[in-house]
Amino acid sequence: MQISTRAIAGALLTATILTPHAFAQSSNESVVTQPPNAPSQEPAFENQTRAPQPDETVEVSTETVVEGLPQLWSMEFLPNGSMLVAAKQGAMHIITPEGEVGPEISGVPEVMSQGQGGLLDIALAPDFEESNQIFFSFAEPRGDGNGTSVASATLQRSEDGAASLEDVSVIFQQMPSYDGDMHFGSRLVFSPEGELYVTVGERSDTPIRDHAQDLTQGQGKIFRITPEGEPAEGNPYTDHAAIQGEIFTWGHRNLQSAALDGEGNLWTVEHGPRGGDELNQPQSGRNYGWPVITYGISYDGTPVGNGRTAQEGLEQPVYYWDPVIAPSGMAWYEGDEFPEWEDSFLIGGLVTQGIVVVEIEDGRVATESRVPLEARVRDVRVGPDGAVYAVTEDRDSGTSSILRLTNAS
Structure with a gap:
C-alpha cells in the first residue's frame, strides 16, 4: 500500500486535549440499559451478562497522541516506547512516543483488504529485543480464494528512520481457502511458554460457518503453534491423523480480541450475532458452540439454528453481551495509573464506541463499566507508562487516531 505525503502530513502529534469522563454509576445497576435483542433468553448463571458496575468512580482524561493515520487494525509497543502499527490496507x-509517524515499512506482503480483510494483528517475539522478530496476521490472497495467514519477519530499522521487514515467511495458513470477505479474525498472543495463539473467524456465510464445528476444517478455531508454525506440544489433537494438529479450541464465530490475564491464561472475546458477543477463557480441546448454541439472534431477527443457548458438551461463555459491544482488541490492565482497574480486561468496543472494563474475580466477571470515547475502538494497549492507549477508527474518513487515557481522579 502506498500512503500519500498528504496523508502522512496529516498524521501529526496534536495539541494535548484532556477530556475527563466519570463513567461509573451504582454497584447495584448494570451499565447496560438497552433492552436485549433476545429477551426470552436467560443467563446460565449469575452475572453471566449485565454484571453490576463497580462501587468506585474513575475519572478518565483523554489525550490525542496522533490523528489522520490510515485506518489501523492493531498496535504494539516496541521496547523504546515507540508504537508499531498495522493499517488495514x-x-x-x-510512531514515536511524541506522535511522529515514520515512513511506510517496506517488505509487507500483499493483503486482501476488501470487506473485513486486510493486515490484521501484530505480535512481538518474546525475544524481540535480541531477535527483532515480529509476527503478523493478514487476509492472504490465494489462487483459490483467501484466508487468514500468519507470517514472521525481522524488523530492521536504520538511523534515518526507515524500516523494513526482512526474511518474511508465511508460517501458518487457515485452510481451506474461501472466496469471501467476512470474519477473518484475528489476534495473536504468545503464551508464557512461547507458543503462539492464533484466533480466526468462521468466514460468516452459510454453510461455511458450520465448519466451526468440524475439526478437519480451519474456520472458527483458536490455533496454538510454535514460532515456526508447527502444532504446539500438548495440543489436544496432534495424534489424530484427520484432525488439524494446530487446533486448540473450536466452535468460535469471529474472534477479534485476545489477551493473557495476570496468571498467563488466555482469554478471548468474539463477535456474536445480533446479541451474543461473548467472553471466554478457552480451554484445550473444548467446543464453544457456534453455531449450534449462541446467545442473541440472527441479523434478520430469526433464531440462530434452533435458537438454543445451551447443550451438553458445549461450553458456556464466561460472559455475554446483548446488545453487543462489537469487540476488537483487548488488554489486561497492569500498571499504577489505574489501580481501580487491577484484575480487569479492557476491551475495545466498535459499536459502543469506547472501552469496556470487566473486572475478573475467580474466573467470572464481577463488574462491568464503560469508558466512552465517542469513536470506534479497534485496539487497546497498556503503555510502558501505565497509561491506556486506544486505537480508534473513523470509517467515513477512513482514518485512525491513537488516544492516551490517564487517571484524572
Whole structure:
C-alpha cells in the first residue's frame, strides 16, 4: 500500500486535549440499559451478562497522541516506547512516543483488504529485543480464494528512520481457502511458554460457518503453534491423523480480541450475532458452540439454528453481551495509573464506541463499566507508562487516531 505525503502530513502529534469522563454509576445497576435483542433468553448463571458496575468512580482524561493515520487494525509497543502499527490496507508504520509517524515499512506482503480483510494483528517475539522478530496476521490472497495467514519477519530499522521487514515467511495458513470477505479474525498472543495463539473467524456465510464445528476444517478455531508454525506440544489433537494438529479450541464465530490475564491464561472475546458477543477463557480441546448454541439472534431477527443457548458438551461463555459491544482488541490492565482497574480486561468496543472494563474475580466477571470515547475502538494497549492507549477508527474518513487515557481522579 502506498500512503500519500498528504496523508502522512496529516498524521501529526496534536495539541494535548484532556477530556475527563466519570463513567461509573451504582454497584447495584448494570451499565447496560438497552433492552436485549433476545429477551426470552436467560443467563446460565449469575452475572453471566449485565454484571453490576463497580462501587468506585474513575475519572478518565483523554489525550490525542496522533490523528489522520490510515485506518489501523492493531498496535504494539516496541521496547523504546515507540508504537508499531498495522493499517488495514496493508501498511506498517513506526510512531514515536511524541506522535511522529515514520515512513511506510517496506517488505509487507500483499493483503486482501476488501470487506473485513486486510493486515490484521501484530505480535512481538518474546525475544524481540535480541531477535527483532515480529509476527503478523493478514487476509492472504490465494489462487483459490483467501484466508487468514500468519507470517514472521525481522524488523530492521536504520538511523534515518526507515524500516523494513526482512526474511518474511508465511508460517501458518487457515485452510481451506474461501472466496469471501467476512470474519477473518484475528489476534495473536504468545503464551508464557512461547507458543503462539492464533484466533480466526468462521468466514460468516452459510454453510461455511458450520465448519466451526468440524475439526478437519480451519474456520472458527483458536490455533496454538510454535514460532515456526508447527502444532504446539500438548495440543489436544496432534495424534489424530484427520484432525488439524494446530487446533486448540473450536466452535468460535469471529474472534477479534485476545489477551493473557495476570496468571498467563488466555482469554478471548468474539463477535456474536445480533446479541451474543461473548467472553471466554478457552480451554484445550473444548467446543464453544457456534453455531449450534449462541446467545442473541440472527441479523434478520430469526433464531440462530434452533435458537438454543445451551447443550451438553458445549461450553458456556464466561460472559455475554446483548446488545453487543462489537469487540476488537483487548488488554489486561497492569500498571499504577489505574489501580481501580487491577484484575480487569479492557476491551475495545466498535459499536459502543469506547472501552469496556470487566473486572475478573475467580474466573467470572464481577463488574462491568464503560469508558466512552465517542469513536470506534479497534485496539487497546497498556503503555510502558501505565497509561491506556486506544486505537480508534473513523470509517467515513477512513482514518485512525491513537488516544492516551490517564487517571484524572
